[in-house]
Amino acid sequence: MKLLLSYLIFPGFLFSACIGLFAGWVDRKVTARIQYRVGPPWYQNFMDIVKLLHKEIIIPEGARLTFLFAPFLGLLSVVLMSTILGRSLNIYASGFSGDLIVIVYLLVMPAIAMIIGASSSENPLASIGASREIKAVLAYELPFILSIIAIIVKSGGSIRIGSILNHQAFAGSNIASFSGALAFIVVLFSIQAKLCFVPFDASEAEQELMAGTLIEYSGLPLAMFKLTKAILLYALPVFLIVLFMGKDISPIFLIGKYILILVSIILIKNTNPRLRIDQTLRFFWGPMAVLAVLALGLTLFGL
């Protein structure tokens, strides 16, 4: 019962969705201010979700069952991920051995849900979007996992979030060291790609693919994909804080670090043009993978 409550309400669905939708408003507002506009009011993203819940759900002709199953897959796994993350931040030693690996797996699920949903919708633009999404996943997973391995080596081979936090509380934040800073840069760009934000958003490019992977979705399934994106916008920066800036995680510092990472993601989004998918692949397998390997090597030497 308590587990169900924590899945549905506190660190889980309701809490992380509210924070995520609010962060989505911060994103729109900062974007608007950069372009000398005023921007939407703070409740805008909540209104969007409520509106989408009341719209008609259209299932295109020839779509398979997975078309409706995919949004549930993405949302449920992301909520599970944010629950595990929130609980291990909140309650001391509540995690289990290997929860870092579980989180890394669950972080891939929204992209897979996107691919399944888009490819079962029988739309040519959606299938182009799905193929680009597959390439993007292949591109960013390699440096992402390499730099997470660097963190694992750094904290004495531990794959529990609680002990990674413990290690940082004693030995200082991971980002303060040379290898940690390199790995931080790599993971920052990887979560930019995981969120489908601008330099790496070729899979749902609005100008060329007309929303790409999401093109056939309407009403409730679209709202679920928007919620998935919102929860990712909350959970990924928190994951970054846990891995790299875990020295002091009292609420005020946590919120400050979260806003810092959120705003830097938004600034990267607004000051860069979109990369083609082959450029994305080259960027992640070239400079980013080299940086990640370098970080891993430096960690082995204890730097």
Added chain:
Amino acid sequence: MSLKIKALTKSLWVFHAATSPCNNCDIEVLDLFTPRHDIERFGMTLVGSVRHADVLVVTGVPNYKTKERLKKLYSQVSKPCLVVAIGNCACGRIMFKESYNSPCPVDEVVPVDVYIPGCPPKPEAMIAGIVKLINKLKAKEKK
């Protein structure tokens, strides 16, 4: 006012259907999203896919080809969907009335909710038209 109508009026997503216009109205529609008029203050955004749209903005006189496309687009939108005709051409196809390539005005193809005349209408006129649209939604709710 119910939550449904309130949420709909606060976040209208616009899909722009250009049925053979001269592109003058299209440029004025895009003006609404620039810093001076910034219509995102009211929660409106341009969306790429017609399935996400709440408002279908139609510009231009439909010809034989775009008439069928417009009919198809309207059938693909998830309801409730509102239609706004922008410009003199879409409102009443003024000087193209006798043209060999204009079978019918927009409102014989799809049900139009608000007409915004002008050649092209100013962005202020379009904002006034959108206010009329929202008031119409609220009035429909009261009945």
